[in-house]
Amino acid sequence: MDERQLRILRELGELGSVTAVAEALLVTPSAISQQLRLLQRAIPVPLTERQGRRLVLTDAGQALAGAAVEVETALARARHAVEEFVERPEGEVSVAAFHSAATAFFPLLLRALAGPGRPVPRLADEDVPQEDFPRLTREYDIVLAHRLDHAPPWPNTVATTTLLREPLDVAMPADHPLAAKRRVTPRDVADEPWITVHDGFPVLAVIEAVAAAAGRRLHLAHRINEFAVVAEVVAAGGGIALMPRWTMRPHPALVLRPLSGVQARRHIDALYRPERTARAAVREVLTELRHAARTIQ
Numbered sequence: 385m386d387e388r389q390l391r392i393l394r395e396l397g398e399l400g401s402v403t404a405v406a407e408a409l410l411v412t413p414s415a416i417s418q419q420l421r422l423l424q425r426a427i428p429v430p431l432t433e434r435q436g437r438r439l440v441l442t443d444a445g446q447a448l449a450g451a452a453v454e455v456e457t458a459l460a461r462a463r464h465a466v467e468e469f470v471e472r473p474e475g476e477v478s479v480a481a482f483h484s485a486a487t488a489f490f491p492l493l494l495r496a497l498a499g500p501g502r503p504v505p506r507l508a509d510e511d512v513p514q515e516d517f518p519r520l521t522r523e524y525d526i527v528l529a530h531r532l533d534h535a536p537p538w539p540n541t542v543a544t545t546t547l548l549r550e551p552l553d554v555a556m557p558a559d560h561p562l563a564a565k566r567r568v569t570p571r572d573v574a575d576e577p578w579i580t581v582h583d584g585f586p587v588l589a590v591i592e593a594v595a596a597a598a599g600r601r602l603h604l605a606h607r608i609n610e611f612a613v614v615a616e617v618v619a620a621g622g623g624i625a626l627m628p629r630w631t632m633r634p635h636p637a638l639v640l641r642p643l644s645g646v647q648a649r650r651h652i653d654a655l656y657r658p659e660r661t662a663r664a665a666v667r668e669v670l671t672e673l674r675h676a677a678r679t680i681q
Contacts, residue, residue, distance in 0.1 A: 385427075392405060393423060393448060395409065397440075397445070472663075472665065473664050473665055474502060475504070477506065478507075480523070482530055487633070488676075505669065508524065510527070517529035517655055521542050521655055525663075526655070526656045527655040529652075529653050531653070532587075533649045542656065543656055548677050549650075550630050552587065552643070553648075555627040560639075563639045569644050570598040570646060571597075574594070577624070580604055580607060597645050605623045652677070654670060654673055
């Protein structure tokens with residue numbers, strides 16, 4: 385028993401023939417008859433009977449047709465409630481981001497959405513290996529994720545809005561001998577101790593590219609994912625590191641130098657399930673994230 389079958393039964397009671405119901409619903413009489421047969425299978429008593437050439441409702445059929453009115457009314461109210469929810473601009477929108485993106489985007493997003501009649505952001509930090517970001521779209525409306533320029537694209541199970549294509553520079557103490565150079569090459573930095581991320585995180589692929597370009601293995605002295613901690617370790621003389629150019633707050637004791645000879649850039653993308661953007665509130669948050677990206681850059 386479904387909504388369409390109940391509507392057919394209701395229309396049959398009002399119009400008095402299968403042909404008239406078919407014309408009213410813009411389908412064939414055989415389609416109407418098939419749906420009536422399917423409905424009858426779910427009901428233990430007859431719903432229709434023949435009176436001459438006409439097919440009419442039995443008492444049980446009339447009772448079910450009356451209930452069909454209540455069902456259609458309830459469904460219409462439910463659809464209206466969903467439409468109101470979808471178009472409501474002030475609904476809650478959950479946003480997750482990896483740490484450096486959260487540092488840069490979350491304050492701008494909160495300020496942009498302050499005030500009545502705006503979406504209400506619910507923020508969370510999620511720093512996971514690259515392949516796990518799409519799965520987070522089950523839990524959050526929008527997920528800020530990162531991948532390298534040459535990495536495989538996100539799966540087609542999620543929609544993507546690219547917010548930034550951010551260079552990754554070499555961070556070093558301001559008094560480091562290489563700080564005098566405007567750019568550094570893989571050979572310049574190959575003999576330095578490195579601070580880098582754990583396995584599975586995108587930045588590590590750039591480190592491997594630096595090693596390949598220099599023709600030697602790099603000394604990975606420390607494994608730290610959080611860039612704010614990395615900055616403090618670099619400032620304390622623990623080594624050099626790759627740092628994002630725009631999404632990290634400048635550190636007074638560090639300088640950033642562009643890296644020549646390898647592709648060192650990451651995408652910061654907003655991932656989301658396409659159906660989430662049916663909501664006006666989600667679309668507005670995506671718009672504000674794009675505005676924030678322009679401010680950050």
